[in-house]
Amino acid sequence: MATLLEVRDLKTHFFTQEGVVKAVDGVSYDLAEGETLGLVGESGCGKSVSALSIMRLIPDPPGKTVGGEVIFDGQDLLKLPDSQMRRVRGKQIAMVFQEPMTSLNPVLSIARQLTESLELHLDMSKPEARREAVRRLAQVGIPDPEHRIKQFPHQFSGGMLQRVMIAMALSCNPKLIIADEPTTALDVTIQAQILELMKHLSREYGVSLIIITHNLGVVARYADRVNIMYAGKIIERGTARDMYRHPSHPYTLGLLHSVPRLDLPRKEKLDPVEGQPPDLMHLPAGCAFRERCRFAIERCAEEIPPLRAVSAGHFSACFAAETLVSRTKEKGA
C-alpha cells in the first residue's frame, strides 16, 4: 500500500510567558492508504496538538510548529501557502471532534452546515449539494434524512450529531479523516456504533483514519497500528496485537494494567500508573517517564532512549524493552 501521510520529526511548541511548552517534540510516523492508525496517550501528552499541527490549525500565538515535515500525498503541508492549505482542509483531510454537541454551529441548520464544504470545495450548486448532503446523512444512518436535514443541532442527540459530523467529514471524499477522541463524549452503547460506522465507511471508501483516543479498547478493536505517546513523544509503536501481547515500554504496560476488567474479581486492586505526567515546560533530562517507571536504571537519567525496533514493525523507546518483552513471553507461555 502506498504511503499517504508521512510525519517527520514534527515539533510544535507553545511560547507562553512562563516558558516554552514542548507539546509535540519530535514525532514521526507514517500512514498508508486505507490504514487505521491509533494515537494513544493520557490527557496533555500532545495527541490533539499533533493532529492540529497536521491541519496547521494551531492557534498562533502562542503555538507554533517549529520543525519537521508533514508530507501528505507528496507535498509538505507545512510549506503550503494558506490559500492552498484551505483547499486541503475539508477536501483532502477532514476531522471529527470530541464534542459533537459543540462542534456544530447552534444557529445554522444541519443542511447549511453539511452543504458548506460541498459548495466550498466541489463547486456544487445549492440543490445539488443538498441532494448530496441528504445522501450522506442516509449513509451514516440518520433515519428520515430528508426531514432531519432541516433541523438544528439542538434537536439531535449526541450520537446522532456525531453521525452528522462524520457525514460532514466524508462529504468531499477526503483521503484522510482525523478523529480526535470521537467517542469520548458519547454513551458507551453509542460508542461502538460510531466506531463501527467509521470503520465501515473507511473500508468502503478506502479512507485512512487516525483515531486519537485514550481508550485502549477502542484501539485494540479498530486500529491496524498504534502509536503510544508520552510527553510529546512517541514511545511505542506497533500493531495492536503486539501492543497487547508484548508491551515493550513500561508506560504501555502501566496503561494496560490500569484498565478495569469485568472478568477479574472485584477485590482485585487496580494498578494505576503512579505519579503525574511531567511538566512539559521543565522536562527532566533523559527519559520523561523515568520518575514514574519501575524499571528505571541510571542510564535513563542521562540520555533519552531512542525509538528502536524490538521486533519487526514493533518499536519501543525504552532501554529495557527486551526485558519487558521476554517477561511477557514467559507469562504467556
Add this chain to the structure above:
Amino acid sequence: MAQASRGIAASSGVVIRGLRPRGTIWQQVGSFARRKPLGAFGAVVALMLIVVAIFAPFIATKDPAETNAALVYAPPGSELLLGGDQVGRDVFSRLVYGARVSLYVGLLSAFIGATIGMVVGVTSVHFGGKTDLILQRIIDTMIAFPALILAIAIMAALGASLNNVVIALSIAFMPSTARVLRSQALTVKEMDYILAARVIGAGHGRIIFRHMIPNCLALYIVLVTVFLGTAIVAEATLSFLGIGVPPDVPSWGGMLNGAAQRYVHLAPWLGVFPGLAIAIVVFAWNLLGDALRDVLDPRLRGT
C-alpha cells in the same frame, strides 16, 4: 453498518412534536403572532408608526408650520386634539410630521451604527493579534469622546443636513457596539464549531459572516433597540445646537427641547406628547427586538 443501523431503527418511527415544515410566509407570521404575542404587538405598533410617517399629509389635521396667535398654549382637546404650542401650531400635526424625521434618523442610524460596529468588533476578534490591538485602540480613542460630542464634531465637519445627522450618529454608536460585540465574539471564537469551520477549509469571510456573526445577533438586536431611542433624542440635541435639521422642520426631539422644557408648568402637553411618542417607539421596537432575538435563535425556538 448493519450493526450500526440496527440501533437507530427503534427511534426512527418517533415523530418529534413541533418540527413541522415551516410553511408559507403567512403561516410563519401567524405562528410568530401566536407564540410571541408581545412581539407581534410591537411589530404592529412599529409598522403603524412607519405608516403614519409615510402618510403624514393625510393624517395630520393642520399644516404643522401654520401659526395661530389665538391658539398659543391652547390646551388639548379644545380646538386642537393635543393642544397648541408657543406659537399656536398644532401639536398633533407636528407629531405626525415629526415621525418622519425621528423614525428616519432613529432607525437608520441605529441600524447602520450597530451593524458597522458589529462587523468591526467580530472582525477584530477573528483576526486577533495586531489587527485586534490596532482596531481596539482606534475604538478606545472614539469611546474617549462622549457620543454626542463626537457627533457634534462630525456634524461640524460634514455640514448640517438630515443625512449627515444619520452619518454622525452612526459613527457615534459604532465604537460602543464594536466593544460590546467583541466581548461576545471572544466567547464564540473559542467554540469548537469555529474550529470545525476552519477544518473544512472556510475562509475568513465565511467564518466571520456565517459562523461568528449569527452567534452574536442577540446582543446586536438589544443594542439596536437601545440606540433607537438615543438617536431620536440625540437628533433633537443636534438640531437644538443648530447643526441638525432646521428648527422649523418638526421632529419629536425638537419638540421636547426649547419651549417644552421652559413652559412645562404652563403647558405640560408640549413635552408629554412627544415624550410619549418616543417612549412608544422605543417600547414597540424593544418588544419586537426581544421576540426577534428569541425566534432567530434556534435554541430558544418553540419556547
